[in-house]
Amino acid sequence: VAGQHVRLDVEVAVRWGRPLPQTAAAVRSQVAEQVSELTGLVVDSVAVGIVAVAADAPAPAATGAGDEDVT
């Protein structure tokens, strides 16, 4: 945090089946949007790290960026 500006680091686990770049990009945009909306801070960047990929459950069909399988 620097004044009204923040930089975020997010670690997520995803399910097998979804392209990782799109999933991570969706997390980035949603986190930036939600944090900005809830706190009023200016989000400069959101670094997203996918730290785990769960293989056990099949991924449901993609329906859009709003329901990514991020746990």
Added chain:
Amino acid sequence: MSNETAKRPTGMAAVAPVGILAAVATVAIGVVGVHDALQAAGAVRGPSWTEWLAGRLETIQPGGWMIPAGIIAVVVGLFFLVAALKPRRVTHSAVGRDGVWIRRRDIGRLAAESGGGRCGSPSGPLATPTGSPPTWTPLCVNGSRSCHHRHGSAGASSRRTEMGRGVIAVDRVVAFVLGVGLVAAGAGGLGWRFDLIPDAPERLRFSWLADATRTAWWPWATGAAGVLLVLIGLIWLIRHFRSRGVRRLQLAGSDHTGLLTADAKAAATAAGDRLTQTAGVRSSSGRIVSDRGQLVAELNLTIEPTADLGTVQAAAEQTSHDLHRIVGRDDLHHRVQLHVARHEKTPARVR
């Protein structure tokens, strides 16, 4: 093979032990130089090792010791030359053409369990175009023999994958130079001893070397060279044992709004876990490595000796393609290595 498939798996380069030996020798020579510098500075007691050696080499003339020494030098030199020029051993045979490989010694095991090989001949890997590795067609294996099981390790990777091209290239060059030098020195010594070299001098004098060791600058020069050799030797040695695993992958879409990364092992492990859902696949492991200039997703599967190779191959190929799609990097290659368990896994008893 598609452009997504990695290079074929190979065994450890034969020159690697020579490289390790040479690296240790480099460190040892460096220690001698450092010792003499410390000895000259009064920090270490005893004689100067380089001065002692230079005194021994001041005058060399043919003697009986040259016969065993010359023979040993020639033999060791030839060994070094062979090691330097020998290509890496092929350890796996291709199953299909899409990056699935089976350990060669496992082929017999799989075939033995097939009870005569209903759908393929274990003794006859199919001929492939010149320069291509041997390829196996899927072999239907339907043996039902059941015996006490032993859990196979899921693809414990051998050391072959841990050494990069650079260090192997250095090993080859050094082994070649040492080999040529030893053969030349050994043959020259033997020829001198048996008077086979016309106009050869009666003795060789290296008094300049002994004179140099008595100068004031010698200890400083040996000390500096010694430190340098120790550093070079240690770096060279460490590179033989350095893991080339890739920890994180940068994903497409990384920009000023944020870096997107993925744990490389997590993605590969998940692919392996998916494959354990295939009938006949006992266990798996996965990782992403930098291998011979390629970024390679390496999946190791331990399969049952009674597994249907065609089924395993199809699942491996599909999962590899899924992994490419999921990771989304054009520079990623894949390699699936099959290991056949020694015995079929018996189901757990229900009490």
